Amino acid sequence: MADRERYGWKTTGSALKYRNAWISVREDAVVYPDGKTGVYGVLEKPPGVCIVPRAEDGGIHLLRQYRYTVDAEVWELPAGGIQPAETEAAAARRELGEEVGLSARDLERLGNFYTALGHETAEIIVFLATGLEPAPAARERPGDESILEVRKVPLREVRRMIRENHIQCGITLAALNHYLQRL
Numbered sequence: 001m002a003d004r005e006r007y008g009w010k011t012t013g014s015a016l017k018y019r020n021a022w023i024s025v026r027e028d029a030v031v032y033p034d035g036k037t038g039v040y041g042v043l044e045k046p047p048g049v050c051i052v053p054r055a056e057d058g059g060i061h062l063l064r065q066y067r068y069t070v071d072a073e074v075w076e077l078p079a080g081g082i083q084p085a086e087t088e089a090a091a092a093r094r095e096l097g098e099e100v101g102l103s104a105r106d107l108e109r110l111g112n113f114y115t116a117l118g119h120e121t122a123e124i125i126v127f128l129a130t131g132l133e134p135a136p137a138a139r140e141r142p143g144d145e146s147i148l149e150v151r152k153v154p155l156r157e158v159r160r161m162i163r164e165n166h167i168q169c170g171i172t173l174a175a176l177n178h179y180l181q182r183l
Helices: 088-100 155-163 170-182
Strands: 010-019 024-033 037-044 048-053 062-065 071-077 079-081 102-114 122-133 149-151
Touching: 024 088, 037 102, 048 088, 048 102, 048 170, 062 155, 071 079, 071 155, 079 088, 079 170, 088 102, 088 122, 102 155, 102 170, 122 170, 149 155
Parallel strands: 048 122
Antiparallel strands: 010 024, 024 037, 048 079, 062 071, 062 149, 102 122
């Protein structure tokens, strides 16, 4: 028995509504636990990684990026999707090199979370990267990324940025929470 059925949900049909290289959207015909019928929209997105790159002095490397979806510049940690046949750790190392231009001697898995449980399937795995050095290859950015600046920020300043709402990316906030709880 699927967990949905155990909790009173029944899926009676499913239709793909949209797909591109990063996401797909489906609509499920459902019977809710109260017996009513309806449509439940699900955004399917593969798992990803978010990396907390900690320098020897405790500073955290952050990115300032332009994000088309909200038409704004935002501060984020390096993050991205896990490619087919790629391990979580390999994805974290690739993203760290591509977005920050660093390699890490050590990676530690801090935990995981789901980005939007009510409608999205994406799971994010959080890594702490230490023993940072410049990556052997130059930073390569895909054409759909608009990284404006990479800056090492002292931890006290990161905490201030969180308090004062200067970091608004949910994935970054959740990953920093995993890290800060570990301290």
